[in-house]
Amino acid sequence: MKTESRLEKVLASGALAVTSECGPPRGARPEKIKEKAELLRNCVDAINVTDNQTAMVRMSSWAACIIIKQMDLDPVFQMVTRDRNRLAMQADIIGAYSHGINTMLCISGDHPHFGDHPMAANVYDLDSVQLLQTAVKMREQGVFQGGKDIDNPPKMFVGAAANPFADPFELRVLRLAKKVRAGADFIQTQCIYNPDKFEQWMEGVRGKGLHEKVYILAGITPMKSAGMARYMKNRVPGMDVPDEVVKRMESVPKEKQPEEGIKIAVESIDRLKEVKGVSGFHIMAIEWEEKVSEIVERSGLMPRPEV
Amino acid sequence: MSNTFEPEIVAFCCHYCAYTAADMAGSKRLSYPPNVKIIRVPCTGKVDAIHIMKAFQKGADGVYVAGCLEGDCHFKNGNLRAARRVQRVQALLDEIGIDSRRVEMITMSAGMGERFAKTAREFTEKIRELGPGPVKAAERDFGLSAAG
Amino acid sequence: MITAVRKPMEEIIACVSPYDRILLAGCNECVSVCSVGGRKEVSLLSSALQMHFLKQGKTLEIQEVTLERQCDPEYVEELVNSVDSADAVLSMACGCGVQTVAARFREKPVFPAVNTAFMGASERQGVWSERCQGCGDCVLGITGGICPIARCSKRLMNGPCGGSTKGKCEIDTDIDCAWQLIWDRLKALGLENRIEEIMEAKDWRTSRDGGPRKIVREDLAS
Numbered sequence: 001m002k003t004e005s006r007l008e009k010v011l012a013s014g015a016l017a018v019t020s021e022c023g024p025p026r027g028a029r030p031e032k033i034k035e036k037a038e039l040l041r042n043c044v045d046a047i048n049v050t051d052n053q054t055a056m057v058r059m060s061s062w063a064a065c066i067i068i069k070q071m072d073l074d075p076v077f078q079m080v081t082r083d084r085n086r087l088a089m090q091a092d093i094i095g096a097y098s099h100g101i102n103t104m105l106c107i108s109g110d111h112p113h114f115g116d117h118p119m120a121a122n123v124y125d126l127d128s129v130q131l132l133q134t135a136v137k138m139r140e141q142g143v144f145q146g147g148k149d150i151d152n153p154p155k156m157f158v159g160a161a162a163n164p165f166a167d168p169f170e171l172r173v174l175r176l177a178k179k180v181r182a183g184a185d186f187i188q189t190q191c192i193y194n195p196d197k198f199e200q201w202m203e204g205v206r207g208k209g210l211h212e213k214v215y216i217l218a219g220i221t222p223m224k225s226a227g228m229a230r231y232m233k234n235r236v237p238g239m240d241v242p243d244e245v246v247k248r249m250e251s252v253p254k255e256k257q258p259e260e261g262i263k264i265a266v267e268s269i270d271r272l273k274e275v276k277g278v279s280g281f282h283i284m285a286i287e288w289e290e291k292v293s294e295i296v297e298r299s300g301l302m303p304r305p306e307v
Numbered sequence: 308m309s310n311t312f313e314p315e316i317v318a319f320c321c322h323y324c325a326y327t328a329a330d331m332a333g334s335k336r337l338s339y340p341p342n343v344k345i346i347r348v349p350c351t352g353k354v355d356a357i358h359i360m361k362a363f364q365k366g367a368d369g370v371y372v373a374g375c376l377e378g379d380c381h382f383k384n385g386n387l388r389a390a391r392r393v394q395r396v397q398a399l400l401d402e403i404g405i406d407s408r409r410v411e412m413i414t415m416s417a418g419m420g421e422r423f424a425k426t427a428r429e430f431t432e433k434i435r436e437l438g439p440g441p442v443k444a445a446e447r448d449f450g451l452s453a454a455g
Numbered sequence: 456m457i458t459a460v461r462k463p464m465e466e467i468i469a470c471v472s473p474y475d476r477i478l479l480a481g482c483n484e485c486v487s488v489c490s491v492g493g494r495k496e497v498s499l500l501s502s503a504l505q506m507h508f509l510k511q512g513k514t515l516e517i518q519e520v521t522l523e524r525q526c527d528p529e530y531v532e533e534l535v536n537s538v539d540s541a542d543a544v545l546s547m548a549c550g551c552g553v554q555t556v557a558a559r560f561r562e563k564p565v566f567p568a569v570n571t572a573f574m575g576a577s578e579r580q581g582v583w584s585e586r587c588q589g590c591g592d593c594v595l596g597i598t599g600g601i602c603p604i605a606r607c608s609k610r611l612m613n614g615p616c617g618g619s620t621k622g623k624c625e626i627d628t629d630i631d632c633a634w635q636l637i638w639d640r641l642k643a644l645g646l647e648n649r650i651e652e653i654m655e656a657k658d659w660r661t662s663r664d665g666g667p668r669k670i671v672r673e674d675l676a677s
Contacts, residue, residue, distance in 0.1 A: 082609070086656065108609055108611060108616050110618075111608050111609060111618075111625065111626045113608070113626040113627075114626070122608075122609065124609050124610045124611070125656075125659065126656050127609070127610075127611040127612050127613050127614070128611075128613075128616075129612075129613035129653055129654075130612065130613065130653075130654075130655070130656040133653065133655075133656070134656070145656060161617065162617075163617030166615065166616075166617045166618065166619050166620065167615075167619045167620055167621055167622065167632075167635065168615075168619070168622075168635055168638055171615065171634075171638055171650065174650050174651055175613075175615075175650075177651055178613060178650075178651055178653055181651070181653060182653055190617060237617075237618035237619075237620050237625035238616075238617040238618045238619065238620060238625065355495070356499055357495065357498050357499050357502065360499060360502040360503065360506070361502060363502075363506060364502055364505065364506060399464070399499075399503055402463065402464035402465065402503075403464055403468070403503050403504075403506060403507035403510075404507060404510060405506065405507075405510070441506045441509055441510050442506075442509065444510060445509040445510060445512065448512060449512035451509060451512060451514060
């Protein structure tokens with residue numbers, strides 16, 4: 001084991017891992033993060049905590065991670081490179097680790113353009129690949145990005161994101177290869193609504209043997225309504241929602257659409273379980289955390305392994 | 308003053324259309340106001356923003372640029388360029404507090420003598436209603452003479 | 456070249472309104488090429504300002520001078536005579552020109568009439584796009600001649616991000632995805648493998664982050 005991470009242990013055991021996520025509140029409301037996290041107890045192995053997601057100010061990821069850790073749950077500390085330079089990011093990695101947080105995810109983050117502070121400077125001192133390198137270097141070599149020794153280096157289990165659906169498609173496997181080379185331990189993918197294209201991507205991943213070097217968690221987001229399906233299709237950059245999925249959501253009456261969305265999620269998990277190289281699932285139920293346990297249960301992924 | 312105000316209009320007219328149309332209006336004995344002073348240009352594309360501004364600075368109350376119908380420019384797209392420049396001058400006039408209706412882009416063909424006369428009458432009336440341009444207004448209100 | 460756009464007239468008017476005599480200084484270099492601060496624009500602004508103030512009952516005296524290069528003290532020296540008869544200088548040059556004039560005439564208020572924008576290239580008549588951020592350590596040789604720092608909205612060194620859609624950037628479909636351009640160019644050059652090489656964290660000291668920069672050429676400096 002490289003780290004104390006519960007997620008690492010589950011993945012190493014060979015079981016399909018399950019992670020989910022919580023968006024911290026937009027205010028000093030620790031009880032909100034507790035409520036959300038409590039809904040995920042016993043049905044996931046680790047809980048991602050987003051970092052100013054969609055470039056909107058929220059409770060800081062590391063602070064919300066500490067709250068979750070204190071509940072005896074396992075947070076995944078998400079870190080975007082948009083908001084802080086390499087000094088601040090490394091400081092936060094040490095700080096979080098000092099509070100027992102041992103799993104993190106490195107991403108570049110949405111551009112400030114999308115959020116409520118479009119006038120903010122976007123930092124991008126490092127990009128996601130370079131942040132990955134930095135966190136891995138801190139753990140493996142015990143040195144900062146700048147080269148100086150760390151007194152008791154933080155040992156993070158380090159993840160990265162991958163979007164199999166963004167353009168250019170031919171680059172998507174190569175970009176994953178780059179993240180693997182940078183030292184990624186696990187990957188959480190963008191939500192999958194087009195399993196055919198995902199499988200095509202996985203074929204490329206296996207072709208390069210990447211599935212043997214990194215754990216890949218397939219992203220699943222249940223849709224609450226046909227409106228959400230249309231929004232995801234038309235408005236979210238880099239999202240691939242085929243027409244059939246939108247039509248299927250539209251084909252049932254409004255009050256039954258949430259159930260249809262969950263059905264699609266469960267069917268996707270069932271199908272993707274069989275795909276070689278898929279090591280687990282990352283269920284992002286946006287403001288719908290109460291449905292995660294049902295999805296995990298119906299997908300036959302309960303109970304979660306004791307490690 | 309409003310009773311005695313006679314607008315002075317500068318019309319930049321393209322040699323290939325509006326200027327010929329003005330000729331035709333004359334030969335057909337169509338009357339149009341003497342307020343309109345015609346400046347012949349080889350193409351309205353030759354009219355720069357500064358020419359329009361200088362016309363105002365020299366005392367014009369209104370300026371229009373009269374070029375060929377769309378697609379008929381002798382130099383391909385001089386009239387379209389002129390139209391965009393007129394828009395730019397309109398925006399600039401708005402910014403400095405001068406009514407942008409004092410500038411206009413007009414198109415016509417060489418054979419439209421009637422249209423030339425009608426345009427001259429209508430534009431003159433419009434400017435008459437808007438009152439004296441920036442220079443004359445300053446003369447009237449402050450006794451200032453044009454700066455140049 | 457350095458590109459710029461004219462400031463709103465309201466702002467320019469507010470700057471010059473306390474004064475009666477203005478020296479309006481253009482520049483024949485970049486701002487002339489991007490049609491914002493050359494001789495033509497100087498006369499247009501002069502005309503607009505004079506008419507604006509005339510309407511308010513004030514005759515604003517304006518001397519129009521367009522220097523060969525306003526960021527060069529040698530040319531700024533040409534203002535020596537005209538500056539005496541002006542209460543303030545309004546410069547249509549980029550920020551470099553404005554500062555050179557301000558440094559030379561310490562007791563004369565100097566105002567910018569344009570907002571300096573970016574280092575860009577002309578795409579076609581009337582359209583300029585950002586191409587360089589002057590990071591001080593050019594990577595164009597390895598990125599196929601397309602700069603990820605100036606042209607990727609997140610200045611990713613290992614792009615593209617997950618938001619690249621049909622060759623366009625996620626923040627605006629008018630912006631090309633720099634990494635799509637890089638990839639296309641590397642393919643055309645037969646250098647596809649290069650996309651797998653990690654570009655290491657950049658040393659930003661050569662950029663503005665290392666403090667204001669200066670070049671001293673010993674062979675030329677006097």
